[in-house]
Amino acid sequence: MLYYLGGLLTQYFGPARLLQSYTVLIVLALYSGFLIVRYAMPHFYKFMPHDRGREFTVNAEAAKGKPTGSGVFFITVFVLLSVLIVPLDWFKVTVLVLTWLMMLTGYLDDRSTLSWGEYRKAILDLIISVTASALLALYLSRNDADGKIYFWLPFLTHKISVAPWLFVLISTIMLWTSVNTTNCTDGVDGLSSTLVLIALLVIGVVFYFILGHKDIAAYLLVPHLNDGAGWAVMTFCLAGVLMGYLWHNAFPSKALMGDAGSRALGFYIGLCVMISGNPFMILATSSIIFVNGGMGLMKVFLKRFFHISIFANIRFPLHDHMRVNHGWSPTQVLIKFMMLQLLITLAVIGILFKIR
Numbered sequence: 001m002l003y004y005l006g007g008l009l010t011q012y013f014g015p016a017r018l019l020q021s022y023t024v025l026i027v028l029a030l031y032s033g034f035l036i037v038r039y040a041m042p043h044f045y046k047f048m049p050h051d052r053g054r055e056f057t058v059n060a061e062a063a064k065g066k067p068t069g070s071g072v073f074f075i076t077v078f079v080l081l082s083v084l085i086v087p088l089d090w091f092k093v094t095v096l097v098l099t100w101l102m103m104l105t106g107y108l109d110d111r112s113t114l115s116w117g118e119y120r121k122a123i124l125d126l127i128i129s130v131t132a133s134a135l136l137a138l139y140l141s142r143n144d145a146d147g148k149i150y151f152w153l154p155f156l157t158h159k160i161s162v163a164p165w166l167f168v169l170i171s172t173i174m175l176w177t178s179v180n181t182t183n184c185t186d187g188v189d190g191l192s193s194t195l196v197l198i199a200l201l202v203i204g205v206v207f208y209f210i211l212g213h214k215d216i217a218a219y220l221l222v223p224h225l226n227d228g229a230g231w232a233v234m235t236f237c238l239a240g241v242l243m244g245y246l247w248h249n250a251f252p253s254k255a256l257m258g259d260a261g262s263r264a265l266g267f268y269i270g271l272c273v274m275i276s277g278n279p280f281m282i283l284a285t286s287s288i289i290f291v292n293g294g295m296g297l298m299k300v301f302l303k304r305f306f307h308i309s310i311f312a313n314i315r316f317p318l319h320d321h322m323r324v325n326h327g328w329s330p331t332q333v334l335i336k337f338m339m340l341q342l343l344i345t346l347a348v349i350g351i352l353f354k355i356r
Helices: 002-009 014-020 022-047 071-085 090-111 118-142 164-185 191-211 214-219 228-249 258-276 281-306 318-326 330-354
Strands: 149-151 160-162
Touching: 002 014, 002 022, 002 071, 014 022, 022 071, 022 191, 022 228, 071 090, 071 228, 071 258, 090 118, 090 228, 090 258, 118 149, 118 164, 118 258, 160 164, 164 191, 164 258, 164 281, 191 214, 191 228, 191 258, 191 281, 191 330, 228 258, 258 281, 281 318, 281 330, 318 330
Parallel strands: none
Antiparallel strands: 149 160
């Protein structure tokens, strides 16, 4: 809205042209998101459900009674700020709606006295993921000159055409996995939100400085994303509201994001990875999240459906194993997992963009 308003006002007030600067919009989105959530969220604690002891929480008893489901607040702020600040097209509006719906499914579960259960949530995740993937396939094909969908992959100079059905399948798996691994990582104060914040900042930088910049993209032999700057504004907006939440969730936490926050954040990260055109980008953004939560999901899946036992001596999520078996404190878990993710991110970004 501000972007288009700036265009209308420029002829009457010259400085209004700054509202059409993506750099200015990123700053507005990041700082306003942080400040609104930082100062406004505590006033909504009384309206939020209270934690009954989370399944993967390090100190479940300490978490009981704290406001949970705060994702309903900061994701809603993200959506409203995006409408105000981000230059929107039909697919960005769709992303905002689906992200909010993913948040809503988690929030309703947070509020429910009885858990919705794994299968009900998995089906809802699948429905939203398939819908998002199909619409993303349509969006990407319409934005390409020859109407095709392409991936650019590590170690290959040229992009590869992908059949729409295969793209939808890969995207659905990516989104579903990102949602559930991010949800499983939400068990130590500040852990999930810090790792997701790193992911969002990496994605935002890639969108704005690499994929969204025609000359840099051409130099690095990667496809130019025409609206990369617009996606960067939206991504930094979500990073800002997440910073505001993390202010209250740093150990010891005062409020918990619940499924309402973790599921929406995982969905958005997975979607941005697919928009980037390289599924391996998930390694740069969420390697630790995938290992921490994903290996546990695989362990349960193989045991439940195929009676195959793997990692019998390792507790999952992995942050629980490090706490119980290695005596790490919540702060140690947070700092060490964060450092590992940063090390992996730098290495993977170097591989993806330079070894081509």
